[in-house]
Amino acid sequence: MVTGFKSPDKLRANDVALIGLMSDGNSSFLAGAATAPVTIRQALHSGSSNLGSELGVDLDHNPRFVDTGDRQIANVTESFLTIETHINEILARGALPLVLGGDHAITYPVMRAMCKANGPLSILHFDAHPDLYDDYDGNPFSHASPFARIMEQGLARRLVQVGIRTLNQHQREQVTRFGVEVHEMKTLDLASIGRDFDGPVYISFDMDALDPACAPGVSHHEPGGLSVREVLDVIQRLSCRIVGADIVEYNPRRDINDMTAMVAAKLVKEIAGKMLQSNA
Ligand SMILES: [Mn+2]
Numbered sequence: 470m471v472t473g474f475k476s477p478d479k480l481r482a483n484d485v486a487l488i489g490l491m492s493d494g495n496s497s498f499l500a501g502a503a504t505a506p507v508t509i510r511q512a513l514h515s516g517s518s519n520l521g522s523e524l525g526v527d528l529d530h531n532p533r534f535v536d537t538g539d540r541q542i543a544n545v546t547e548s549f550l551t552i553e554t555h556i557n558e559i560l561a562r563g564a565l566p567l568v569l570g571g572d573h574a575i576t577y578p579v580m581r582a583m584c585k586a587n588g589p590l591s592i593l594h595f596d597a598h599p600d601l602y603d604d605y606d607g608n609p610f611s612h613a614s615p616f617a618r619i620m621e622q623g624l625a626r627r628l629v630q631v632g633i634r635t636l637n638q639h640q641r642e643q644v645t646r647f648g649v650e651v652h653e654m655k656t657l658d659l660a661s662i663g664r665d666f667d668g669p670v671y672i673s674f675d676m677d678a679l680d681p682a683c684a685p686g687v688s689h690h691e692p693g694g695l696s697v698r699e700v701l702d703v704i705q706r707l708s709c710r711i712v713g714a715d716i717v718e719y720n721p722r723r724d725i726n727d728m729t730a731m732v733a734a735k736l737v738k739e740i741a742g743k744m745l746q747s748n749a
Pocket residue numbers: 596597598675677678689718
C-alpha cells in the first residue's frame with residue numbers, strides 16, 4: 470500500500486513530480502497499461518530494494534521527490550486531452566514531471582504542456598518502435614502515432630530515437646519528413662548517444678525498447694532489444710538538463726513475477742536521480 474500523495478499545489482520549483490496517467494484507450498493491440506502506475510509504485514516501494522539511485526541520489530524522504538498520485542483517464546478523446554491540464558498543474562509550480570503511463574499515446578498531450586512551458590525541447594526517445602504513423606487504424610491519437618503529432622506541431626526541436634527495430638516504408642518516410650535522428654538497434658553505437666544535446670531534454674521511455682528477455686511485461690514483444698544496463702549507461706552519461714520524462718507501455722497483465730515492474734521502478738530511480746542532479 471502506497472500512501473502520502475501530495476497535491477500539485479504543494480510543489481516547489483525544480484521538485485520532481487511523479488504522476489501516474491491511467492490511460493490505455495489508444496492502444497492498438499492489448500489493453501492493460503492503464504494500471505501500470507499502481508504496480509510500478511509497489512515495486513518502487515517494495516522492501517526488496519531501497520530508493521537510492523546508482524549516482525548517489527536518495528529518493529527516500531527526499532523533499533524534492535514528490536508523488537502526486539494517479540489520474541484516471543477515461544477512454545474517450547475529451548478525457549485523453551485533459552492530460553495536458555494535469556501536466557500544466559505541475560509545470561505551473563516550476564516542477565519537473567516524471568510521468569508513469571499508460572500507453573505511449575500520453576506523450577503527445579504531455580509534450581503539448583511541456584512545449585508551452587519550455588518551448589520546443591529535445592526528446593530522447595527509447596523504443597522498439599518509432600511511433601510515427603500518421604494514424605493507426607484511423608486513430609490519429611494512437612499509441613503508434615504520438616511522435617507524428619509532436620513533430621508536425623513543432624513541439625520538439627530534435628527527436629532522437631534509440632533502440633528502433635521495426636521501421637517500415639511509411640515510417641521511414643515519416644523519419645525523413647520530420648528529420649528524426651534514428652539510432653536503429655542493428656547498428657547501435659551507444660557511446661555516441663546523448664553527447665550533443667545543447668539544451669534541456671525530455672526522456673520518453675517505452676519499456677519495449679528493452680529486450681523482452683529483461684522486460685516481458687509489455688504489449689508488443691520485439692526481440693533483439695536493449696539490456697537494462699545499456700539504457701542505464703546512456704541515461705547516467707547524460708550531461709544535459711532533464712526537465713521531464715515518461716515511462717510508458719508497461720503492461721502488468723503480461724508481466725512475469727513483477728520483473729518488468731522492477732525494471733520500470735529502477736528507471737524511475739535513475740531518471741528521477743538525474744533530473745534532481747541536473748536541476749540542483
Ligand atoms: Mn514501443
